[in-house]
Amino acid sequence: MWPAGKLIDNERSADYSPAWFASTLSNVTIEVDADGTPAHESSGGFRPGATEPTNQIFTHRPDAAASRGFAVLFDAIVSNIEQVIHGKTEAVELAIMCMLAEGHLLIEDVPGVGKTSLAKALSASVDCTWKRVQFTPDLLPTDLVGVSVYQRSTESFRFEPGPMFANIVLADEINRASPKTQSALLEAMEERQVTVDGKSRPLAPPFMVIATQNPVDQEGTYRLPESQLDRFLLRLSVGYPGRDAEIQMLNDQGSAHKLRTLSPVVSAAEILEMVDAVRSVYVAGALKSYLVDIAEASRRHPGIELGLSPRATLQLAAATRGHAAARGRNYATPDDVKAVGIAALAHRIMVRTDRGAHLSPEDAVREVFEAVAVPIAR
Numbered sequence: 181m182w183p184a185g186k187l188i189d190n191e192r193s194a195d196y197s198p199a200w201f202a203s204t205l206s207n208v209t210i211e212v213d214a215d216g217t218p219a220h221e222s223s224g225g226f227r228p229g230a231t232e233p234t235n236q237i238f239t240h241r242p243d244a245a246a247s248r249g250f251a252v253l254f255d256a257i258v259s260n261i262e263q264v265i266h267g268k269t270e271a272v273e274l275a276i277m278c279m280l281a282e283g284h285l286l287i288e289d290v291p292g293v294g295k296t297s298l299a300k301a302l303s304a305s306v307d308c309t310w311k312r313v314q315f316t317p318d319l320l321p322t323d324l325v326g327v328s329v330y331q332r333s334t335e336s337f338r339f340e341p342g343p344m345f346a347n348i349v350l351a352d353e354i355n356r357a358s359p360k361t362q363s364a365l366l367e368a369m370e371e372r373q374v375t376v377d378g379k380s381r382p383l384a385p386p387f388m389v390i391a392t393q394n395p396v397d398q399e400g401t402y403r404l405p406e407s408q409l410d411r412f413l414l415r416l417s418v419g420y421p422g423r424d425a426e427i428q429m430l431n432d433q434g435s436a437h438k439l440r441t442l443s444p445v446v447s448a449a450e451i452l453e454m455v456d457a458v459r460s461v462y463v464a465g466a467l468k469s470y471l472v473d474i475a476e477a478s479r480r481h482p483g484i485e486l487g488l489s490p491r492a493t494l495q496l497a498a499a500t501r502g503h504a505a506a507r508g509r510n511y512a513t514p515d516d517v518k519a520v521g522i523a524a525l526a527h528r529i530m531v532r533t534d535r536g537a538h539l540s541p542e543d544a545v546r547e548v549f550e551a552v553a554v555p556i557a558r
Contacts, residue, residue: 250457251508254280256445257305264301264438265294267425271416273506274523275302275390279348279451280458281502283413283495284369284389286354286527293418295392296352300439303348306451307444308386311343312350315357317400321364325374339376344368347386347448354391355401362408365389369411386451406486406530413495414520415527454505461501462511466555470514471497473552474521478529481548483539486530499524514554521545 254276261272275298278285287295303310313324326342343349344364354362368374372383391412393404409415421429432438446454471493479487488496499520504512525548526541539547 250454250505253446253450253454254506257302260305260442260445261298261301263442265298265418266428266432267422268294268298268418271298271418274414274416274520275299277499277502277506277520278414279306279386279388280454280505281413281498282386282388282455282458283498283502284411285391286409286412286415287390287392287418288395288415288527289418290396291394293420295418296350297439298418299350299352299390299392301442302390303350304439304442305445306348306386306448307446308347308448308451310348310350311346312352313343314352315354315361317356317358319357319361321361322376324361324364325368325376328377337377339381341381344374345381345383347384347388349387349389351389351391353393355393355404357402359402359405362402362404366408366411369408386448386455406528409527410489410491412527413499414523416523457510458498458501458505460510461504463497463501464511464555467500467512467514467517468497470517470552470555471500474517474525474548477548477552478525478544481544481551483532483547484529484544485532488525488528492525492528496520496524518549521549 257276258269258272262269265272275285279302287298289295300312313319322342324342324344326340326345328337328339331338351365368383369389372385372387373380374383474496475488475493478484481487496517500512500516503516503520507516522542522545525545529541529544531539531541531544
């Protein structure tokens, strides 16, 4: 139980382990106070099988993903990807959370640290269709969404779908394509559909865009506009591996061989069931207020020129649900918000560069979190 005035623990514990979560999806109950915060232990708190709440009841109903268990499926994907990506568990888990939260992922880092390998390993771990597109300056929008081809025999047009109709689309070096081509992604990423020749065509779920870009080499690149950056749920940086992980990479002779041998560990149907489980994660009223407070604080911050949009608040909530589910819980806490805060928000804000300011977006997000009061359990 949670003592008064203490934050709810965000990590997996002996009392509420992933196995416990998976085995009790049908009878987990959360009691909350009138303001929507979890109840104090004196009024029952969080326990299996609670039947007589004092205020509101939020019961997690059984999900289809419970057939194998959410945590079992999540850990299976992590283990499969880590055959290729060594020593980067946090980045791997965030990438999976992004997919389960129905978001899109931007992986930004220097060359050679495994951006594309992470994207390909995630795609290979799910039994669904995926396509890789190498973005270049001469890439056209029709190369992504498809084109209508005239058939002389029938005197009609036949639509040939492009790679955007895959479940997972890897946009490699996205910033090397022209803004015209980059804009072809906007409708697909936001509305899960593409419009060609005046006809809208839906994209089959699950649908995810995983884009990579190199922030160092800017020659021959086009900066992603804020409107497109805002459509990525998370932005990750893989970073250099540790010494032991790099030695393991040498023993494995690089990731290319391992990638070819990776097999899917979950089906597309199971991914959709896990997505439904993430959607059902409960966000208390006090936590929703916390999310809005963060957005408003970013708009008032003197070092931030462009604060968080309402879309950013919605996507931060989605990422928070994904993190909570990955930690074996069907309710979200302030620690979940903080755990995904940098990855979910830093790419959405624009810091001031006048008057010699040197504040990075990441530091700006940290300052926003420090300025906002954290709701506590009662």
